[in-house]
Amino acid sequence: MKILVPVKRVIDYNVKARVKSDGSGVELTNVKMSMNPFDEIAVEEAIRLKEKGIAKEIVAVSIGVKQAQETLRNALAMGADRAILIEAASDVHVDIEPLAVAKLLAAVVKEEQPDLVLAGKQAIDNDMNATGQMLAALLGWAQATFASAISVEDGKASVTREIDGGLQTIEVKLPAVITVDLRLNEPRYATLPNIMKAKKKPLEEKTAADYGVDIAPRLTVVKTVEPEGRKAGIKVGSVDELIAKLKDEAGVI
Template identity: 60%
Template sequence: TMARVLVGVKRVIDYAVKIRVKPDKSGVVTEGVKHSMNPFDEIAVEEAIRLKEKKFATEVIAVTCGPTQSQETLRTALAMGADRGIHVEIPADDYVKTGPLQISKIFAKLAEQEKANLIILGKQAIDGDNNQTAQMTAAVLDWAQGTFASELKLEGEKLTVVREVDGGLETIDLKMPAVVSADLRLNEPRYATLPNIMKAKKKKVAKLTAKDLGVDLASSIEILEVADPPQRLAGIKVENTEELVGKLKEAGLV
């Protein structure tokens, strides 16, 4: 079987930017801040394109959810080599409150509509760091899942995924259809070349809303406060082990 691949891409604050919390602690400052594609999603896109280049996949469809600016991220995926894009438009005000569960329902609906049998997502986005969308999408669809993939092999109906787990590596065989989440060592994403950036301008991008897909964006999670991590306090020097143990006892740590 050839794979029809949906690949998820998210526009996030660029990894090199220092994050600033808003004065009212409602979130982080995004205005006038450099954004780019989530690094794990670049790896997901690269893997999907490689499957197509090896003739294991017929089509790679890039999907993004979010406000108008998300289209830039979609164009990057198309310039890398995705065949077409789907932009699920979520206005900025709603987008702030949209979590992995709502996004997973959107992916599930799109997978059904597009008759996809493989979804590749980044293992997590570097903004929310949730690491939930792939798992939830697999649950909503009742598909097999291979998360934290550092290697992926497709043979007919069988997908072999090497997973990065705490104790080392785990190899699993999945029956398609499946959801895979990409870890850091899966591949080295390509840069979009100028000719491909030009070609991407002609590729189709469909626009939809969550309502078109029958997905309710209401979330039961409410953000109460966003705060900077506490400043690290200065340490103290001790002369020897006895003094160290004494200090730890004083602090009630031993």
């Protein structure tokens, strides 16, 4: 079984994002970047399936700027077998929209013919939570989202997913698209020997034009602003005063 894992280069989750002075977007110059945490979990799950003898090959794919090579090398160091970089932008501030990403991934899927696509449920930079669902629709494949447990057997995947009311377990036939949640696993750290080996693993570079996909944006960012700072709290003298303030000033009851 072949597994395809899309990975995205995003601001490191430990970095506090800052808005550019002109409000045109988030400042990315000289900012530490890393693999999207949800995608890292997807890579780890693919590796675990390979270690169990279920998967034979893991292909990591990234769509974006040339610097995403670093993200793919990290996936290779973790245990992916080879990687594909689709260079779709030259400016790090350009974010390829989910539909364009899904179309490019669909083209890669038709070329690579994987049995399973494991993806993060969303990217922490735009929080769209749409690419996996769009990809499944374009391919006509089964899909399972927000996976917190996955088991694959006899051409089917049993997926436990997190919903508002608790946990739901569903079964989907392969090929399928599965998007993963935080509680699925804890990704491993890439060891130094594996980081060195990753430099020799194949990394193919392509462009969006190679797949004939139009990546022109359909959305326009009007303005980006930072959230307002929280106001200082106040002390109240009684329960009655608290209820009055919640009702009359905060308007929450």
